[in-house]
Amino acid sequence: MYSDVMSTPERLISATRDLLWQRGYVGTSPKAIQRLAGAGQGSMYHHFSGKPALALAAIRRTADEMRGTAESALDGPGTPYERIAAYLLRERDVLRGCPVGRLTMDPEVTADETLRAPVDETLDWLRGRLTGIVAEGTAGGGLRPGLDASATAAAVVATVQGGYVLARATGSPAAFDAAVHGLLALLAPDDHRTPEV
Amino acid sequence: MYSDVMSTPERLISATRDLLWQRGYVGTSPKAIQRLAGAGQGSMYHHFSGKPALALAAIRRTADEMRGTAESALDGPGTPYERIAAYLLRERDVLRGCPVGRLTMDPEVTADETLRAPVDETLDWLRGRLTGIVAEGTAGGGLRPGLDASATAAAVVATVQGGYVLARATGSPAAFDAAVHGLLALLAPDDHRTPEV
DNA sequence: GTCTATAGACAGATAGAC
DNA sequence: GTCTATCTGTCTATAGAC
Numbered sequence: 001m002y003s004d005v006m007s008t009p010e011r012l013i014s015a016t017r018d019l020l021w022q023r024g025y026v027g028t029s030p031k032a033i034q035r036l037a038g039a040g041q042g043s044m045y046h047h048f049s050g051k052p053a054l055a056l057a058a059i060r061r062t063a064d065e066m067r068g069t070a071e072s073a074l075d076g077p078g079t080p081y082e083r084i085a086a087y088l089l090r091e092r093d094v095l096r097g098c099p100v101g102r103l104t105m106d107p108e109v110t111a112d113e114t115l116r117a118p119v120d121e122t123l124d125w126l127r128g129r130l131t132g133i134v135a136e137g138t139a140g141g142g143l144r145p146g147l148d149a150s151a152t153a154a155a156v157v158a159t160v161q162g163g164y165v166l167a168r169a170t171g172s173p174a175a176f177d178a179a180v181h182g183l184l185a186l187l188a189p190d191d192h193r194t195p196e197v
Numbered sequence: 198m199y200s201d202v203m204s205t206p207e208r209l210i211s212a213t214r215d216l217l218w219q220r221g222y223v224g225t226s227p228k229a230i231q232r233l234a235g236a237g238q239g240s241m242y243h244h245f246s247g248k249p250a251l252a253l254a255a256i257r258r259t260a261d262e263m264r265g266t267a268e269s270a271l272d273g274p275g276t277p278y279e280r281i282a283a284y285l286l287r288e289r290d291v292l293r294g295c296p297v298g299r300l301t302m303d304p305e306v307t308a309d310e311t312l313r314a315p316v317d318e319t320l321d322w323l324r325g326r327l328t329g330i331v332a333e334g335t336a337g338g339g340l341r342p343g344l345d346a347s348a349t350a351a352a353v354v355a356t357v358q359g360g361y362v363l364a365r366a367t368g369s370p371a372a373f374d375a376a377v378h379g380l381l382a383l384l385a386p387d388d389h390r391t392p393e394v
Numbered sequence: 395g396t397c398t399a400t401a402g403a404c405a406g407a408t409a410g411a412c
Numbered sequence: 413g414t415c416t417a418t419c420t421g422t423c424t425a426t427a428g429a430c
Contacts, residue, residue, distance in 0.1 A: 008413080023304050026224040029405060041407085043414050051406070097302065104365040105294065105302045107220050116368070123366045147382060154372055155379030158359030165358040166351060168301040169313070169320045175351055182352030185344060186383035205395080226423060238425085240396050248424070 001038045009047045011037040016058035021099040025055055025106040025115070056115055062099045063122040074129055080137030081188065084130065084156065088180045094173035097164040127153050144189045152187075159183045198235045206244045208234040213255035218296040222252055222303040222312070253312060259296045260319040271326055277334030278384065281327065281353060285377045291370035294361040324350050341386045349384075356380045 002011040015037035019028040030051055034044050048054040073087040100122050109115045130153035137143030143152075159179050166175035199208040212234035216225040227248055231241050245251040270284040297319050306312045327350035334340030340349075356376050363372035 024221070024223065024302065026221065027304065030407080031404075040414055040416090042416080045407075046413060098362075101359075101362045101366070102302055104362050105221065105299055107224065110365055110368070116366070120366045120368070123363060127363075127372075144383070144387065146387075148379060151375045151379030151382065153379070154360075154363060154375035155356055155377075155383065158356045158363055158373075158376035158380075159352055160355075160359060161362040162298075162355030162357060162359030163351075165295075165298045165301050166320060166324075166355055168307055169298070169317045171307070171313070171317070175324075176355075178348045178351035179355035180352075182345060182348030182350070183355075183383075185348065186341070186352065186380075190341065190343075190387050227425080228422075237396055237398090239398080239427095242425075243395060 001036065008037070008039050008043055012039055012044055012047060012054060013057050013061055016054050017062050017099070020055065020058055020062070021096060021102065024102065025108050028055075030054075052112065052115065055109075056118075059100075059103065059109075059115060059118050063118040066098075066100050067122055067125060070126055070129070074133060079142040080133045081142030083133055084137070084143075084187065085184055087130075088156070088160065088184060092176075094164065094167045094176045095171070097168060098161060101161045101164065123157065127157055130156050142189075143187055156183065156187075198233065205234070205236050205240055209236055209241055209244060209251060210254050210258055213251050214259050214296070217252060217255055217259070218293060218299065221299065222305050225252075227251075249309065249312065252306075253315075256297075256300065256306075256312060256315050260315040263295075263297050264319055264322060267323055267326070271330060276339040277330045278339030280330055281334070281340075281384065282381055284327075285353070285357065285381060289373075291361065291364045291373045292368070294365060295358060298358045298361065320354065324354055327353050339386070340384055353380065353384075 002014050006014065012033060015033045016028065019032055019036065023032075028051075030041075030044060033039075033054065034041060037044075044054070048057070069090075070087060073090050074083050076083055076086050078086065100119055103109045103115075103119050109119065127150070131149045134143060134147060134152045134156075135149040138145050138147050138149065159182075163176035163179040166179060167173050169175070199211050203211065209230060212230045213225065216229055216233065220229075225248075227238075227241060230236075230251065231238060234241075241251070245254070266287075267284060270287050271280050273280055273283050275283065297316055300306045300312075300316050306316065324347070328346045331340060331344060331349045331353075332346035335342050335344050335346065356379075360373035360376040363376060364370050366372070
């Protein structure tokens with residue numbers, strides 16, 4: 001249940017976001033959304049045409065929020081290496097996984113162009129943002145020189161997404177941390193010690 | 198439908214493996230399994246106690262197969278760097294994702310200790326196997342010296358798992374390839390050029 | 395071993411009263 | 413805007429005949 005000061009559509013969106021994160025699209029039913037939102041059947045179908053529309057609103061909201069969170073770390077002070085480290089090491093609810101990346105494993109999401117678009121755009125934006133920072137870093141900002149900025153950025157995003165997989169497999173965040181620290185060591189030049197962030 | 202030379206239990210397991218890969222545990226119904234396997238309701242429940250038992254058999258089979266495939270690449274000839282490259286660059290049906298890693302996003306799988314175990318053990322084995330190879334490689338086998346073998350191995354596995362996420366988000370294998378090549382460049386010493394594998 | 399019948403609960407809505 | 417009733421199909425089995 002969500003705060004009473006939220007409107008019914010807002011509560012429905014919040015509930016859908018939470019369930020999509022925890023159970024995915026296929027595993028999330030209208031009934032479960034209604035129960036969590038404290039809204040009735042008729043109420044939900046009054047505000048949204050159905051499960052796909054509600055999911056789209058929820059996914060867009062989650063994608064926007066993730067973009068803002070990532071930008072906070074990437075836009076911060078410090079060298080390119082430090083900003084990438086800030087992004088990689090920021091606090092996360094590791095065992096819950098990535099609310100955006102998770103959706104790529106949902107066949108109904110990837111099959112629906114409309115639902116997949118916000119997911120694609122968000123991860124694409126993140127890769128592009130990191131590409132710029134890596135390019136800056138290889139030109140004297142604390143990253144190994146000579147790296148392909150775009151490929152390196154893809155490796156950074158992939159390590160995070162895959163770190164969630166390892167963590168959820170083991171049931172502990174340790175594997176995520178290991179992957180991230182492993183990558184940070186690889187990003188630094190040979191003569192550089194990974195700073196304690 | 199599967200070959201008639203396979204026994205009914207084998208056809209059921211194969212069908213379950215395929216559906217688990219494509220739709221996950223939550224998205225896979227007994228009815229769909231029966232249809233794909235060409236087996237009747239009663240037949241399925243005669244051989245397996247229910248969906249969880251069938252899923253367990255399917256997951257074990259898939260995990261064993263993945264282990265064998267990975268071992269083929271990791272056990273091959275060449276330097277540690279080359280063996281890791283062989284693993285990373287081996288042919289994959291990238292857009293289908295990892296049949297084992299995928300299961301970690303399924304709440305019913307992670308909630309069930311029995312179902313999660315083979316997933317955990319397989320990824321754990323892979324990390325351990327790579328840790329040994331990385332350790333060998335940092336001692337003169339074409340990898341950057343001074344790396345934490347365990348953390349580096351985690352980064353390698355995470356990059357693969359996350360590469361699938363990126364590929365499925367964009368709908369193209371290109372992002373997977375970018376992440377893998379980005380990582381390979383990072384693994385090589387500064388003076389080393391990534392070989393064309 | 396395989397088949398059909400049956401069953402209670404849920405999925406994903408639509409209709410119409412209030 | 414919200415509520416209750418209703419509906420068709422699916423989910424995950426169980427029972428018992430063949």
